[in-house]
Amino acid sequence: MPLSTAPMDRNALKKILILAAYVSRSESLNLDRQQQELERGLQRTCRHDRFEILTESAFHPDDWRRALLDDEPHIVHFLGRGIEIDGLAFEEKGARIRLVNAASLGHLFELFRSRIECVLLDGCYSKIQAEAIARHIPYTIGIDRGIGDRVAVDFAVNFYDEIGSGRSIEKAYDFACQAIADRGISRQSIPLFKRQERAFSNSGDRRAVSDASQAGKVQNIPASGSLMSLAHSSTLAAIVFTDVVDSTEHMVANERQTLELLDRDLSFIREVAQCFDGRVLKSMGDGLLLYFDSAVKAVACAQKIQIAFSKAANKLPRDRVLQHRIGIHVGEVFFSGNDVLGTGVNVAARLQGKARPGGICLSQIVYQVVCRHLDLKIECIGSQYLKGIPDAITLYQINP
Secondary structure (H helix, E strand, C coil): CCCCCCCCCCCCCEEEEEEEECCCHHHHHHHHHHHHHHHHHHHHCCCHHHEEEEEEEECCHHHHHHHHHHHCCCEEEEEECECHHHCEEEECHHHCEEEECHHHHHHHHHCCCCCCCEEEEECCCCHHHHHHHHCCCCEEEEECHHHCHHHHHHHHHHHHHHHHCCCCHHHHHHHHHHHHHCCCCCHHHCCEEEECCCCCCCCCHHHHHHHHHHCCCCCCCCCCCCHHHHHCCEEEEEEEEEEECCHHHHHHHCHHHHHHHHHHHHHHHHHHHHHCCCEEEEECCCCEEEEECCHHHHHHHHHHHHHHHHHHHCCCCHHHCCCEEEEEEEEEEEEECCEEECHHHHHHHHHHHHCCCCCEEEEHHHHHHHCCCCCCCEEEEEEECCCCCCCCEEEEEECC
16 A cells, blocks of 8 residues: 555544653653653644644563553654664663564564554664554654754654644754754754655565564574574573684784693683573683673673783783784574574674773673663774774773
């Protein structure tokens, strides 16, 4: 069925569900304030009597489904914190992470495609999330965190005011963009707009969506493997990659000694990881791939490893010292035979390469958890593109 760009019925009462999706309870006060500002702004509009404003708070993905089922909204307005390529994250007991990625968001909205007309991702936008939702919902609008809370509220209020006047979603979006542009907002900060690319038929659409939404989420899955069978052998984990700095040069200079030092250091890393309930997934010669069920445990383990190596380096001859880099990310790990797959693994590997010698590089999702639980000096090193990863990721460094 082709999309309609006709104005909405002026007499129709539109249900707007404002859904605050918390990364953790410690952020609830800030999101509550944003939610209150948005509600007050909507109540001040000339056409607020044409809206039914519903608000829900979600600490778990199941809360979303219940809210969408119970409230039956026309427009869903997400307030939350995005974790770039990984989607939305919720902190559960023990600082464990529950991750809702783009594919899961797409499948969620597929269930409600017959009613929901528009989704606004306010503060939790990423290109991958928006594209996954836009396969099922006519319109998706992404409001990036960098735009600022006040401007985001102004955009939403102007947008909904125009919807209430009977204008189409596209025209309401244009009007709201102009309204915030008049305040001097740069073009790069203007909320992004996506139309549904096509309407699916009832036959075969689920497979097409699954294939498309998984693209960019899981890489290097063998063609002979079944995605469903892999799903049954997967786990969400804090993934740690270690690697030796300039290992090739060490090998060329003294291969036998380097192998001895590698055995010494990797054995130590295994022992420390065990103390933090970590598990070695794979050995890669000069490094290890480990996983933990807690981001806090993963970072605490990495910190202990690097501190121990640094202290030892002060006492050992220079030629008896190897420096290690460590990268840490939270993502889904898929097991296929003796191999470990998934974008989460790829990201952790890329982060390791960004760490300074003797340092630890964290993704944003890891930083957001550990900064509240561990007393660390963490430096933001900016948003960077990693090889094979479509969206830029904000990186953080724990220095030696």
